[in-house]
């Protein structure tokens with residue numbers, strides 16, 4: 001076990017069962033590039049404090065560069081005896097620059113402050129990838145909303161026809177949560193840009209190394225204020241896992257709409273062939289698998305968050321090995337989103353909407369009854385009474401099997417003297433939608449403004 005970072009105080013090596021349990025290289029190897037970046041920064045701090053001569057420092061950087069090249073081209077892999085990425089890389093460095101120089105790098109740092117820093121670097125990079133992927137979904141939504149800026153659909157509450165809305169309004173309602181997810185990632189990254197490096201195992205450093213130098217080299221803002229907190233807190237990981245779960249949930253709500261819209265009964269959308277799947281037995285089938293996988297994988301990313309919180313709950317300070325369990329769930333959430341979001345964006349961008357069918361269904365189910373009541377209010381009828389009158393009209397139409405606009409003049413006055421024939425002016429989906437022109441409403445002018453605001457904010461996020 002030449003790569004072991006400990007062992008002198010042990011009479012025997014680790015039992016094979018322990019080694020198998022303890023090993024983390026199968027997932028923490030993903031941090032190898034960050035580990036080496038940390039080592040470059042640490043070498044600078046050691047040199048600045050006089051622990052490495054200028055010649056030693058430059059040989060150290062050169063050695064680290066060649067280890068990184070071997071990681072990148074795949075010629076360096078963790079050996080079965082390596083406990084973790086840190087030990088594997090130290091062994092590789094020693095093989096490259098010799099034990100004399102290679103053995104100096106570990107002064108003044110611990111795997112505890114290293115890992116707490118490296119995981120932040122990993123998450124910060126992937127936060128950017130995920131943000132770009134989310135922007136592609138928002139772009140796809142905006143593109144569809146622009147192409148269908150005046151199409152009207154049945155708006156629903158309780159999944160029942162409620163009031164007509166613009167399709168663009170509904171689509172954009174799926175973009176705003178994603179925009180807030182982008183803002184969440186940005187807010188989180190301000191908290192994540194703190195460097196635990198220099199905190200040692202838990203209690204801080206004795207060698208007078210400059211932790212700000214290390215933080216700056218790594219692109220982080222500043223060192224952690226408390227070495228115990230820096231090495232043993234993982235709220236920064238849990239918060240990221242929450243944002244990932246929220247993104248999964250936001251996407252799954254849109255996915256569910258698409259799955260319903262794609263049913264024969266709704267018939268609102270057709271999926272592009274490139275973004276739908278077939279059945280091995282039913283030749284006619286065309287399934288919304290992307291949307292279903294997005295919906296299903298939301299459960300998985302929620303599980304990753306729950307598991308991580310359960311690991312952290314009641315964990316005593318400071319570092320405990322339990323904390324090694326933070327990485328697989330959050331890495332999985334990242335990998336999941338990074339495959340779901342691009343596929344989802346492509347599916348949304350290529351959806352074909354049957355706007356005629358949506359328009360035909362929009363006024364059905366008495367979805368203009370609120371418009372009747374509000375028309376009455378504008379004529380001075382108290383809303384309570386207006387609600388009653390409109391409700392009675394709905395009942396009359398339901399009994400007759402007709403829609404509101406099909407009621408005759410006699411039908412109208414039989415319900416209330418207030419129901420003059422002019423009420424039909426508001427009994428069209430276009431009139432209804434246009435009249436909802438308050439801020440945030442579904443009137444075309446408002447939805448266009450809203451889209452401009454959405455685009456502007458997405459560019460800033």
Ligand code: ARG
Pocket residue numbers: 024084111112115319321323324325
């Ligand atoms: N692999 C550990 C982790 O992911 C870091 C190493 C710390 N190990 C230790 N025995 N203190 O948290």
